[in-house]
Every structure is written in structure tokens, then in C-alpha cells.
Amino acid sequence: MSLKHKVCVTTGGTSGIGLATVRLFAVEGARQVVLAKDKPECDALVQEAGTRGWQVAVVVGDVTDPGAWDRVLEEADLLGGVDVLVNNAGYGIQGTVLETGPADWEALFATNVTGAFLGCRAIVPRMIAQGSGAVVNVASVAGQIGMPRRAAYCASKAAVLGLTRAMAVDHASEGVRVNAVAPGTTDSPYFSKIAADVADPVEYRRYLEGRQLLNRLADASEIAAAVGFLASDASSFATGSVVTVDGGMSVA
Ligand SMILES: NC(=O)c1ccc[n+]([C@@H]2O[C@H](COP(=O)([O-])OP(=O)(O)OC[C@H]3O[C@@H](n4cnc5c(N)ncnc54)[C@H](O)[C@@H]3O)[C@@H](O)[C@H]2O)c1
Numbered sequence: 001m002s003l004k005h006k007v008c009v010t011t012g013g014t015s016g017i018g019l020a021t022v023r024l025f026a027v028e029g030a031r032q033v034v035l036a037k038d039k040p041e042c043d044a045l046v047q048e049a050g051t052r053g054w055q056v057a058v059v060v061g062d063v064t065d066p067g068a069w070d071r072v073l074e075e076a077d078l079l080g081g082v083d084v085l086v087n088n089a090g091y092g093i094q095g096t097v098l099e100t101g102p103a104d105w106e107a108l109f110a111t112n113v114t115g116a117f118l119g120c121r122a123i124v125p126r127m128i129a130q131g132s133g134a135v136v137n138v139a140s141v142a143g144q145i146g147m148p149r150r151a152a153y154c155a156s157k158a159a160v161l162g163l164t165r166a167m168a169v170d171h172a173s174e175g176v177r178v179n180a181v182a183p184g185t186t187d188s189p190y191f192s193k194i195a196a197d198v199a200d201p202v203e204y205r206r207y208l209e210g211r212q213l214l215n216r217l218a219d220a221s222e223i224a225a226a227v228g229f230l231a232s233d234a235s236s237f238a239t240g241s242v243v244t245v246d247g248g249m250s251v252a
Pocket residue numbers: 011012013014015016017018035036037038041061062063064088089090091092111115138139140141182183184185186187188189190191
């Protein structure tokens with residue numbers, strides 16, 4: 001899955017699945033732009049990239065802010081264009097519809113759905129102009145099945161899958177492939193934040209592990225591997241596809 005000579009943009013590339021993706025892309029030879037909102041995490045990535053000799057420009061900003069995408073484009077243009085966009089930034093909240101306030105619903109959709117939409121609006125024209133490109137949306141198995149007390153999250157990730165399919169149809173003839181990865185529960189700082197909020201984190205982790213046929217959480221690198229496949233020419237005949245990497249959760 002070589003990404004040599006490719007310029008890749010990844011959102012939320014400073015933590016969890018995004019960081020594992022950025023590390024994989026760097027090893028595969030990509031030059032990169034990362035957009036993420038947490039300044040200390042961004043500083044840590046700049047330092048890691050410097051130490052390892054990776055070419056990674058980091059933009060501190062929010063995927064819901066069109067101005068942040070302008071800065072991403074400026075950095076990408078310095079690298080000579082954009083070949084890959086990974087819309088990874090996102091988060092989940094717990095709750096049924098009745099337990100979810102409208103403001104929390106809207107904030108979640110702004111990041112998980114509108115953020116990806118704005119990213120595509122910014123980057124895909126560059127891909128169309130060069131006649132090639134790959135968009136990879138990080139959705140979730142929660143977008144494919146119902147899960148208890150995850151109403152807003154399930155709906156937002158189903159929207160990401162809908163966006164993926166619609167864009168695959170619209171942009172195939174322009175050389176742009178659009179695919180998604182649907183991870184199962186993955187060990188990441190995001191997961192740790194959720195676990196910290198429950199009464200018995202150890203029992204909760206056991207429950208989440210038990211939902212997946214492989215009886216464990218995914219390592220972020222196992223999700224990044226699927227992102228890398230869809231980002232690279234190894235998946236040159238895939239568009240509108242969803243690669244589910246959920247330890248078998250959705251087939252049980
Ligand atoms: N961890 C899981 O179990 C799991 C499962 C399925 C899908 N996912 C999805 O994978 C993606 C990454 O999740 P993770 O577990 O690695 O999370 P994480 O919390 O470890 O990392 C999220 C990253 O996104 C960034 N981010 C969040 N909101 C942002 C915003 N509005 N603008 C810019 N950056 C923003 C954060 O700064 C961070 O770098 C998310 O879309 C999540 O929904 C995660």
C-alpha cells in the first residue's frame with residue numbers, strides 16, 4: 001500500500017485511529033497535512049515528526065470551521081496538491097433520543113458529518129483538477145447497526161456512510177474514489193474518556209470486548225491498516241465501499 005509521492009490530509013490525526021493512520025502513512029512515504037483541534041496533541045505530533053524525519057504540517061483548528069480548511073489547503077499546496085483526504089475527526093455521545101439534548105445532537109453532527117462535508121468541499125476540487133484522488137471517511141459499525149443508547153452517534157455515522165456512497169456516485173467519472181472504514185470498538189483516548197464516565201470501567205471494558213467476536217478491542221493500528229488500503233492504489237477498484245473492521249461485532 002505504498003503512499004510514496006502522495007500528499008495526504010488527515011483530520012484528527014493527533015490521537016487514536018487518526019494518529020495511527022498518520023504514523024502508517026509516514027512509514028509508507030506520504031507527505032502530510034494534519035488538521036486537529038487539540039494544541040498539546042498537535043505539538044506532540046510536530047515533535048514526533050521532527051524526531052523521525054517525517055514531512056507532516058500540522059494545522060491547529062476545527063473541522064467545522066471553513067477557515068481551518070483554507071489553512072489546510074495552503075499547506076497542501078506547498079506540498080504540491082492533495083491525493084488523499086481522511087475524514088477521521090469525530091466523537092460519540094451516549095444516550096437515547098430522549099436523553100440527547102438538541103445542542104449535543106447538533107454539535108455531534110457538526111463534527112462528525114459537517115466536518116467531513118466541509119473537508120470534501122475544500123479538497124475534492126483539487127482532486128478533480130488533477131483527475132485523481134481518494135477520500136476515506138472513518139465511519140463506525142454504529143452506522144451499520146443499532147446500538148443501545150447511541151442514537152446521535154449511530155445516526156451521524158450512518159450519515160457519513162450515506163455521504164460516502166453519494167460522493168462515490170458523483171465523482172467516480174472525475175477520478176475520485178470515496179470509501180469508508182467502519183471500525184468496531186477501538187482502544188483509543190476517545191474510548192478511555194467514555195470508560196472514565198461509567199461506574200465500573202473494568203466491567204464496561206469487558207462488556208465492550210465481549211460484543212466483538214474476537215473478544216477484545218481493536219488496536220488503532222488495525223483500523224489504520226484499512227484506512228491505508230483505501231487511501232492507496234492497492235484499492236484502485238474500490239469506490240463506495242465500506243470496509244468493516246469490527247472484530248465480527250456486526251455479524252454476531
Ligand atoms: N474508538 C472507537 O471505538 C471508534 C469506533 C468506531 C469509530 N470511531 C471513529 O474513529 C474516529 C477517531 O476516533 P478515535 O477513537 O481515534 O478518537 P480520539 O478521541 O482518540 O481522536 C479524535 C481526534 O479527532 C480530533 N477532533 C475531534 N473533534 C475535532 C474537531 N471538531 N475538529 C478537529 N479535530 C477534532 C481530536 O483532536 C483527536 O485528534 C472518530 O470519527 C470516531 O467516531 C472510533
